[in-house]
Amino acid sequence: MTAIHTPTERVWWKQPLDRAELLWILIALAWCMVLFFMMPYWHLYGKQNLANEAYRTGPEQFSKLTDEMVSKYKVREEGGDLKVPVVHPPAGGDAYLIARLWSWYPILELEAGKSYRIHLMSMDYQHGFSLQPENINIQVLPGYDHVITVTPTHAGTYGIVCNEYCGIGHSTMTSKLYVVK
Amino acid sequence: MAVNRMFRTCPTTGLVFHQPAERLIIVNAVTAVVFLLIGGLLALGVVLTRWPAVHWLAADRFYQVLTAHGINMLIFWIIFFEIAGLYFCSAVLLKSRLATPRMAWAGYGLMLIGALVNNYAVLRGDSSVMMTSYVPMSAHWSFYLGLILFAVGALVACFVFFGTLVVAKSERTYVGSVPLVTFGAITAAIIAVFTIASGAIILIPTFLWSLGLISHIDPLMYRTIWWAFGHSSQQINVAAHISVWYAIAAIVFGAKPLSERVSRMAFLLYIFFLQLASAHHLLVDPGLSSNWKIFNTSYAMYLAVLASMVHGLTVPGAIEVAQREKGYNHGLFQWLRKAPWGNPVFSGMFISLIGFGFLGGISGVMMGTEQLNLIIHNTLYVPGHFHATVVIGTTLAFMALTYFLIPVLFRREVMFPGMAKWQPYVFGFGMYGVALFLMAAGTLGVPRRDWDITFAGNTFPYEFPGAAFLMLGLAGISGLIAIVGGGMYLLNTVGSVFLGKRVVTPGFAYVRAADGVAPAPKPVSAAITGHGSAVGAWGLVAPGTFSFAMVFLASFVLYYFINWKYLATVWPLK
Ligand code: HEM
Ligand SMILES: [Cu+2]
Numbered sequence: 182m183t184a185i186h187t188p189t190e191r192v193w194w195k196q197p198l199d200r201a202e203l204l205w206i207l208i209a210l211a212w213c214m215v216l217f218f219m220m221p222y223w224h225l226y227g228k229q230n231l232a233n234e235a236y237r238t239g240p241e242q243f244s245k246l247t248d249e250m251v252s253k254y255k256v257r258e259e260g261g262d263l264k265v266p267v268v269h270p271p272a273g274g275d276a277y278l279i280a281r282l283w284s285w286y287p288i289l290e291l292e293a294g295k296s297y298r299i300h301l302m303s304m305d306y307q308h309g310f311s312l313q314p315e316n317i318n319i320q321v322l323p324g325y326d327h328v329i330t331v332t333p334t335h336a337g338t339y340g341i342v343c344n345e346y347c348g349i350g351h352s353t354m355t356s357k358l359y360v361v362k
Numbered sequence: 363m364a365v366n367r368m369f370r371t372c373p374t375t376g377l378v379f380h381q382p383a384e385r386l387i388i389v390n391a392v393t394a395v396v397f398l399l400i401g402g403l404l405a406l407g408v409v410l411t412r413w414p415a416v417h418w419l420a421a422d423r424f425y426q427v428l429t430a431h432g433i434n435m436l437i438f439w440i441i442f443f444e445i446a447g448l449y450f451c452s453a454v455l456l457k458s459r460l461a462t463p464r465m466a467w468a469g470y471g472l473m474l475i476g477a478l479v480n481n482y483a484v485l486r487g488d489s490s491v492m493m494t495s496y497v498p499m500s501a502h503w504s505f506y507l508g509l510i511l512f513a514v515g516a517l518v519a520c521f522v523f524f525g526t527l528v529v530a531k532s533e534r535t536y537v538g539s540v541p542l543v544t545f546g547a548i549t550a551a552i553i554a555v556f557t558i559a560s561g562a563i564i565l566i567p568t569f570l571w572s573l574g575l576i577s578h579i580d581p582l583m584y585r586t587i588w589w590a591f592g593h594s595s596q597q598i599n600v601a602a603h604i605s606v607w608y609a610i611a612a613i614v615f616g617a618k619p620l621s622e623r624v625s626r627m628a629f630l631l632y633i634f635f636l637q638l639a640s641a642h643h644l645l646v647d648p649g650l651s652s653n654w655k656i657f658n659t660s661y662a663m664y665l666a667v668l669a670s671m672v673h674g675l676t677v678p679g680a681i682e683v684a685q686r687e688k689g690y691n692h693g694l695f696q697w698l699r700k701a702p703w704g705n706p707v708f709s710g711m712f713i714s715l716i717g718f719g720f721l722g723g724i725s726g727v728m729m730g731t732e733q734l735n736l737i738i739h740n741t742l743y744v745p746g747h748f749h750a751t752v753v754i755g756t757t758l759a760f761m762a763l764t765y766f767l768i769p770v771l772f773r774r775e776v777m778f779p780g781m782a783k784w785q786p787y788v789f790g791f792g793m794y795g796v797a798l799f800l801m802a803a804g805t806l807g808v809p810r811r812d813w814d815i816t817f818a819g820n821t822f823p824y825e826f827p828g829a830a831f832l833m834l835g836l837a838g839i840s841g842l843i844a845i846v847g848g849g850m851y852l853l854n855t856v857g858s859v860f861l862g863k864r865v866v867t868p869g870f871a872y873v874r875a876a877d878g879v880a881p882a883p884k885p886v887s888a889a890i891t892g893h894g895s896a897v898g899a900w901g902l903v904a905p906g907t908f909s910f911a912m913v914f915l916a917s918f919v920l921y922y923f924i925n926w927k928y929l930a931t932v933w934p935l936k
């Protein structure tokens with residue numbers, strides 16, 4: 182009988198498998214294994230993986246580290262009256278980026294081909310770090326210092342867009358990131 | 363108190379309706395449709411604001427409208443309809459009385475009050491926190507309270523469903539195993555219990571926090587548990603709409619499942635491999651290990667994906683076999699060409715199935731891959747994906763079923779049959795457009811839930827490429843088409859149910875049944891009948907469906923690896 186009736190065969194679990202179904206199950210299962218193993222494979226051979234390095238910390242501590250970096254490595258200010266510092270941290274070193282309602286602080290200037298440990302954290306609500314047009318998107322939480330080791334490949338001016346809804350000013354939360362040669 | 367044992371039998375379908383069950387199904391379904399109407403009106407505000415050339419609403423209004431759109435659609439419309447479905451799959455399909463109709467009414471009342479309270483909170487204007495309500499952004503306490511009441515009501519309904527299964531079994535209203543569709547509903551209800559428990563674990567503390575009784579809720583913990591609730595509930599929707607597909611294949615074609623064993627196992631896989639379904643929402647979150655992410659995002663090796671791929675074959679496969687048995691046996695696709703494309707019950711179901719598989723399924727697996735998530739997280743790709751799953755998949759399947767229910771359950775004629783014929787195409791293809799163009803905009807990096815992507819007035823604006831604006835414009839136009847399609851559905855259902863011509867059957871009556879329902883079902887012989895007679899090309903019973911499945915697989919493989927290729931060009935990260 183049909184799917185809205187009780188099965189005709191009382192022992193339906195002994196009914197032989199149809200060939201079309203069996204073939205498809207095997208093919209689909211093989212594909213599912215490929216889907217699964219691509220993830221560990223990319224950890225071994227791919228270059229884009231999150232290290233999942235993160236520390237619990239508080240806003241005071243994180244601001245302190247950020248301010249230290251800003252005072253040491255500030256190269257100029259931008260944004261008119263806002264005077265947002267542009268910071269050129271040493272290649273291979275740590276760089277801090279604060280997300281807060283509704284701005285990013287400071288502006289980082291990185292060198293192409295060098296790697297950096299970028300620390301991302303929010304001071305208040307949840308935010309989203311979206312680097313455009315690279316299209317790297319990372320969740321930014323309050324209380325978690327998320328360390329991302331990144332190597333910019335091409336020089337240029339990139340945009341940072343907040344892509345986690347964070348209240349009425351959400352779409353005003355944009356910034357820049359410079360990559361120089 | 364005496365148990366109501368009044369039943370009626372539908373003269374055309376032979377389905378048996380317990381009087382209180384019938385009323386509850388009607389009331390839950392009608393309430394669902396009211397929330398669809400509200401959500402649909404709100405969709406207009408969402409679409410016309412996100413279309414940059416129109417940019418209709420102000421920022422605060424937009425976020426408020428988007429919050430309400432998400433909740434009214436995803437939670438209230440879908441779940442009220444699903445409760446109607448649970449009662450249908452238990453009481454009606456098992457020809458049983460509904461256990462404790464009073465509890466069912468109480469559950470309904472709680473759900474309704476919850477939905478109203480939550481809408482009140484959003485309407486106040488201080489609770490535009492989106493359905494996810496990520497802490498520490500907080501809404502008015504009534505926002506959480508509304509959701510909690512709603513969830514408790516839904517839980518009560520699930521238990522009425524389970525109770526009805528027990529009643530049917532003990533009053534012997536059926537012999538052997540429950541029908542496949544009921545089995546699918548059981549799957550949905552079991553997942554629902556798990557889901558609602560997770561919801562309670564996270565929403566109750568959040569409610570207390572909003573009242574100031576708890577000082578801190580960890581945002582990562584919130585996200586993990588919230589999504590155990592938020593995502594598992596999508597698994598309920600999948601189980602529910604796949605059951606609807608099977609039901610429609612049975613109703614329209616008299617199709618019989620290719621094999622009960624395979625289809626039921628596939629439903630079971632949903633339960634076994636639900637895992638921490640929240641993982642794929644947390645792939646780019648700090649504080650979780652890759653091992654945890656990989657294991658959980660793949661539901662322990664993609665066995666739930668396997669289950670969906672199996673249903674994707676067995677539903678159309680069953681239709682193909684039924685059609686071939688009717689003589690549409692020519693070539694690979696005559697069975698499909700000769701399908702009743704003018705019958706909205708069928709066309710809606712088929713458009714739902716194809717869209718869910720090709721648009722929703724493939725994109726979902728792509729996004730849920732640990733590393734690939736980096737390139738789409740929180741972009742418009744995400745709403746693009748879930749409008750393919752929960753709108754094309756679930757909503758359209760429910761719409762298709764409605765056209766069957768209007769005469770059978772409501773006993774009315776469909777008021778505008780011509781409009782009904784076109785409605786699944788307008789809504790379905792409009793939604794295909796919405797899903798595709800939102801995904802395209804997301805691939806170009808456009809954020810979701812963002813009022814203004816021109817970033818006008820920002821100190822450091824970012825300029826999206828022209829193609830992104832084109833995609834948003836196309837999404838806007840498709841969205842309007844889909845809204846028109848939704849309007850056609852609402853007009854026709856509300857019109858038919860309240861003003862449509864009554865279906866009159868001579869000798870109509872509710873009949874008292876002593877215990878369970880007469881007539882006692884006949885046990886059938888245990889002879890095993892395969893589909894032996896109708897084997898087609900390549901020795902397969904459903905060669906047409908099988909070749910479709912191959913096309914699906916090829917698109918899946920191609921799209922999946924294109925995204926890895928794209929990822930490989932992104933800045934190295936570790
Ligand atoms: C009738 C036509 C519909 C249109 C044109 C439409 C359009 C949209 C658009 C463009 C967004 C994304 C907005 C953004 O992120 O900025 C959205 C969000 C959403 N839609 Fe729809 N939608 C429709 C129907 C539905 C239905 C039927 C459902 C559920 C069953 C649904 C569920 C949602 C949800 C859950 C969100 C996410 C809200 C959030 O981000 O919190 N939509 N809709
Ligand atoms: Cu933000």
Ligand SMILES: [Cu+2]
Pocket residue numbers: 308309343344345346347348351352354
């Ligand atoms: Cu934001």
